[in-house]
Amino acid sequence: MQVLKFGGTSVGSVESIKQVIQIIDSHRQNGDHIAVVFSAMGGVTNQLIEIGRMATSGETDYMELVRRIEDRHFNVVKALIPVKEQSKIFANVRGIINELEDLLRGVSLIRELTLRTHDLITSFGERLSTTVITECVKSRGIPAQYCDARQLIKTDAQFGHAEVNYTLTNQLIQDHFAKSSDRSGAPVQMITGFIGSTEKNETTTLGRGGSDYTASIIGAALNAEVIDIWTDVNGMMTADPRKVPNAFNIPTITYAEAMELSHFGAKVIYPPSLQPAFARNIPIRVLNTFNTEHKGTVVSRTADRRQYTITGISSIDDIALVNVQGSGMIGVAGVSAKLFGILAAHKISVILISQASSEHSICFAIDPRGAENVKAVLDAEFAVEIEHGHIDNITIERDLSVIATVGEGMKKSSGIAGKLFSVLGKNGVNVVAVAQGSSEINISVVINKNNLSKALNSLHNIFFQSEARVLNLYLVGTGLIGRTLLKQIFDQSEFLRSEKLLKVCVVGMTNTKKMLLDPQGVSLDDWRERLLTEGVTTSLPAFVERIKDYNLPNSVFIDCTSDKDIVQFYDSLLDANISVVTPNKVANSGPYSEYRRLQRTALNRGVKFLYETNVGAGLPIINTVQGLMTSGDRFLKIEAILSGTLSFIFNTFRPGTSFADVVREAKEKGYTEPDPRDDLSGQDVARKILILAREAGFPLEPEDVTITNLLPQSCLDAPTIPAFFEELERNNEYFENLLRDAEIRGEKLRFVASFENNKATIGLRPVGLDHPFYQLTGADNIVSFTTERYKDRPLVIKGPGAGAEVTASGVFADVVSIGSYLA
Numbered sequence: 001m002q003v004l005k006f007g008g009t010s011v012g013s014v015e016s017i018k019q020v021i022q023i024i025d026s027h028r029q030n031g032d033h034i035a036v037v038f039s040a041m042g043g044v045t046n047q048l049i050e051i052g053r054m055a056t057s058g059e060t061d062y063m064e065l066v067r068r069i070e071d072r073h074f075n076v077v078k079a080l081i082p083v084k085e086q087s088k089i090f091a092n093v094r095g096i097i098n099e100l101e102d103l104l105r106g107v108s109l110i111r112e113l114t115l116r117t118h119d120l121i122t123s124f125g126e127r128l129s130t131t132v133i134t135e136c137v138k139s140r141g142i143p144a145q146y147c148d149a150r151q152l153i154k155t156d157a158q159f160g161h162a163e164v165n166y167t168l169t170n171q172l173i174q175d176h177f178a179k180s181s182d183r184s185g186a187p188v189q190m191i192t193g194f195i196g197s198t199e200k201n202e203t204t205t206l207g208r209g210g211s212d213y214t215a216s217i218i219g220a221a222l223n224a225e226v227i228d229i230w231t232d233v234n235g236m237m238t239a240d241p242r243k244v245p246n247a248f249n250i251p252t253i254t255y256a257e258a259m260e261l262s263h264f265g266a267k268v269i270y271p272p273s274l275q276p277a278f279a280r281n282i283p284i285r286v287l288n289t290f291n292t293e294h295k296g297t298v299v300s301r302t303a304d305r306r307q308y309t310i311t312g313i314s315s316i317d318d319i320a321l322v323n324v325q326g327s328g329m330i331g332v333a334g335v336s337a338k339l340f341g342i343l344a345a346h347k348i349s350v351i352l353i354s355q356a357s358s359e360h361s362i363c364f365a366i367d368p369r370g371a372e373n374v375k376a377v378l379d380a381e382f383a384v385e386i387e388h389g390h391i392d393n394i395t396i397e398r399d400l401s402v403i404a405t406v407g408e409g410m411k412k413s414s415g416i417a418g419k420l421f422s423v424l425g426k427n428g429v430n431v432v433a434v435a436q437g438s439s440e441i442n443i444s445v446v447i448n449k450n451n452l453s454k455a456l457n458s459l460h461n462i463f464f465q466s467e468a469r470v471l472n473l474y475l476v477g478t479g480l481i482g483r484t485l486l487k488q489i490f491d492q493s494e495f496l497r498s499e500k501l502l503k504v505c506v507v508g509m510t511n512t513k514k515m516l517l518d519p520q521g522v523s524l525d526d527w528r529e530r531l532l533t534e535g536v537t538t539s540l541p542a543f544v545e546r547i548k549d550y551n552l553p554n555s556v557f558i559d560c561t562s563d564k565d566i567v568q569f570y571d572s573l574l575d576a577n578i579s580v581v582t583p584n585k586v587a588n589s590g591p592y593s594e595y596r597r598l599q600r601t602a603l604n605r606g607v608k609f610l611y612e613t614n615v616g617a618g619l620p621i622i623n624t625v626q627g628l629m630t631s632g633d634r635f636l637k638i639e640a641i642l643s644g645t646l647s648f649i650f651n652t653f654r655p656g657t658s659f660a661d662v663v664r665e666a667k668e669k670g671y672t673e674p675d676p677r678d679d680l681s682g683q684d685v686a687r688k689i690l691i692l693a694r695e696a697g698f699p700l701e702p703e704d705v706t707i708t709n710l711l712p713q714s715c716l717d718a719p720t721i722p723a724f725f726e727e728l729e730r731n732n733e734y735f736e737n738l739l740r741d742a743e744i745r746g747e748k749l750r751f752v753a754s755f756e757n758n759k760a761t762i763g764l765r766p767v768g769l770d771h772p773f774y775q776l777t778g779a780d781n782i783v784s785f786t787t788e789r790y791k792d793r794p795l796v797i798k799g800p801g802a803g804a805e806v807t808a809s810g811v812f813a814d815v816v817s818i819g820s821y822l823a
Ligand SMILES: NC(=O)C1=CN([C@@H]2O[C@H](COP(=O)(O)OP(=O)(O)OC[C@H]3O[C@@H](n4cnc5c(N)ncnc54)[C@H](O)[C@@H]3O)[C@@H](O)[C@H]2O)C=CC1
Pocket: 476, 477, 478, 479, 480, 481, 482, 510, 511, 512, 513, 540, 560, 561, 562, 563, 566, 583, 584, 585, 613, 614, 617, 670, 671, 672, 673, 674, 801, 802, 803, 804, 807
């Protein structure tokens, strides 16, 4: 025997009922022995409750609603049953509706609705749907028989949520089936869900999850091999897909897990109502009426071995936390007993409880709608304790959510809680309270409601490991470095996803004119067009505001501009747990206090501020200095060529050619700063040596760097970039002379930065053949560190120190390292 149950959406429309008939038919074709339980058509139970309320308060237009219910059932008959058979069925439905109308007339006369009458009114939903569907099934030539569950399920008289008398009920069910279906070709029993009756035959209802309960009672009584709960989703999911787009189906789940998940908001089934089936070890399948191919979820005592330690994550979006604390609670055994006694007596349902081991405080989560009432009740009941100061004021915190991570796998593995808190911490989600059930299959955390989506998604991302972890990127500046970076991300995304389990999503980008944001990620093959056509007018404050509003997990802000104003946003971004990656040197080369502040904020927030490309583009210079510093080395001297542009110029320029043209070429090759005056004035190198000295542990200020000027004054004074180039043309002879003088001495010109004895100096220096900087070619940088550990022979790093590809790849590497850190 198999028991099938169809919920409200499955029997909610003509189309869905066709599906239901097909499912029943295919079972018959297979020769399965089945019994089928039905809910009311979707929405009808609520309408009946409303009708009851209207009748009680004397509103006459409840008849309009009754008509609508009748029409819905008539429409099913009209659509699915041949015309000549319809009138008999219409009469049948009309008869049931008449009974309902008579009842409502009575209610509206006496203006009173007892729970008993309420149950009777709501019973009409299942009676109508089951009547109509039975006829539809019969008209397809499938033998079927309407079965009113009130004849089978006997309960006490607690109307609204009656208790089942199992001894009697099981007997009645077994007798009924022995009579009606234990012969071949016997009609399929079509059973009304949700309802039962007392021994005096008064109609009762079975409370929440009612029709599932009916199926479970019947399945248990008949020792069914399986119970299929047909609904409108593909079984249970790892999280609510409306909140976590990456959620996926859970193929098998234990009863205990299903209980925990549904307690915390996963509403696909209501496991307590399946208890009778579980007591007899009957598996439950949750299946999708609208996607019959899908395997759904099997709920049973044991689940299959799983890939993940966690089975699912669910949440209750809105809760309030009640805090009871005070010195008088310590060691006083009775306080919590009294507290929970009071809550039980007032039928206040508690979602979660947490008590610190000091016993000094106890807090519990409740539905926020009842919070004021709970406070009033507790204030009154604990009046004496409060007056004596044994309990402080009872406080309520609102706008909170609770997230439950659930899984039997958690029992046997350590580090789950650590991972959970670390992910939440790295994303700036503050945990207000924690509870772990002693069964160890659930860890629940209370957090601020505005972080719910971020928390759910980051937890889902981390616990369901085979799924790539998502990094959400916001890019400012789509110039040379910005656009090269986008291209590299696009080209590399598949590799990152498969080999590093990292999904890099650019969720926002902006240039000086427009910004484009898409929390699902902007497609990188056509970002240029999309930014142009779909982008909206932008400003830095507006862009930053949007980023904070999105509040996405694992967010990284990438500044690929040389803007001075943008750096004022870094601190607040880091403070909002958003990592910052940048090749822009401005933030790190301003006042030392600002440089420190950013380091501190990042450290305090557990996020990253990375800027490897501030010095030597993609060459691993900053990382090397940081590595030496963390391992306790001490810097004695730094000597370096840190300008790709100047290297290129002095390696390329020949007397008799145009110096300005060589600078233009450097710009075209992507070596120069957006404003090449920054390179030639020595400003860019000054910034870099300052940053290096700071990284090496010396608190230098910008004015501590001495620049020996290379440019004639007129070039320095040029107001615009074109004017600057004109001045360079005019001073060609000056540059030729510089070069010639050096060449005569067999030397080369190098723009050298050095740091020693707390002093940084930079300037043009002719170097001879024996100097290590002599052989430098192209736009290469070289840096030599003399430290306590590298004293006899310095540590040297050398290679291309400017250009789009090498810089973008350095930025990219910083971004990816954040991905690994967050994992
Ligand atoms: N080119 C190179 O080899 C290296 C460059 N860098 C740094 O990379 C950064 C970017 O350089 P490039 O891409 O070469 O310059 P670029 O001039 O090609 O690109 C910068 C872009 O930022 C945009 N921008 C400026 N302010 C903005 C704002 N407030 N909002 C939005 N967009 C804004 C500009 O319109 C421009 O499109 C600079 O800070 C530079 O110092 C660092 C290492 C090497």
